[in-house]
Amino acid sequence: MLHKHIREAKEWVQQMNESLLTMSTVKDRYELEWQAKPRSEDIKLGTHLARQQKLFSKPPMKLSEGERELLKVAFKQEIAALQHYQGNGMNFEQRLQAIFDYRQWFQFDVYITPNGGQRSRLTNKTLGARSGAERLFALLVPLLAAVASLYKRAQPDAPRLLALDEAFDRADADNTKELIEYPAAQDFQWIMTGPQLNISGTRVPAGIRYLMLHEKGTKVATAVPKIWKGNQHKD
Secondary structure (H helix, E strand, O other), rough: OOHHHHHHHHHHHHHHOOOOOOOOEEEEEEEEEEEEEEOHHHHHOHHHHHHOOOHHHOHHOOOHHHHHHHHHHHHHHHHHHHHHOOOOOOOOOHHHHHHOOHHHHHEEEEEEEEEEOEEOOOHHHHHOOOOHHHHHHHHHHHHHHHHHHHOOOOOOOOEEEEOOOOOOOOOOOHHHHHHHHHHOOOOEEEOOOOOOOOOOOOOOOEEEEEEEEEOOOOOOOOEEEEEEEEEEEEO
């Protein structure tokens, strides 16, 4: 089962990167990598199994006798460690689940390649050096790609709902246009709120924009819809 889950996770990352290839905003290219954590000692439970994560990535039938023995030893070490583990009130079942939680063995890294620039890993330092709009792109675009790839696992007729509050509030008009078009290109049905959202002039096939009017001191707000379809507005 571990091999199956790890393989599916890697396929999911591949789907995310395929989705990211369709997005070229702020002249940057985004890419995700799901890599083993550099220090398995940072994993409180499951350390011994985490050290053998490469073996779990291989099909069971392709494991050599030596590799099978390494896994047996790792399982025995985990059982021994489990019997002596003293930690934060976890019961036996919870500790067992933590040992086999392969997600703790890996980490996600976001890589950005500027147009004509060098590929670099996104860190707090590199994120802080970017403009407000660029930071928004770096955080939001990979997240949308992840959601899109998850929806691809559903039935073809399943809704692909997405809701964003105060969407793209730090982006200028051009960047906002790109960010609005990306969810549409991924076949999302989305609801967004924001003071400057406007699908006019985008490649979004259809949508409704509601202008909310509220008079101070009253308890009633009025929604004024404007329908957008193709290149036409209809009030």
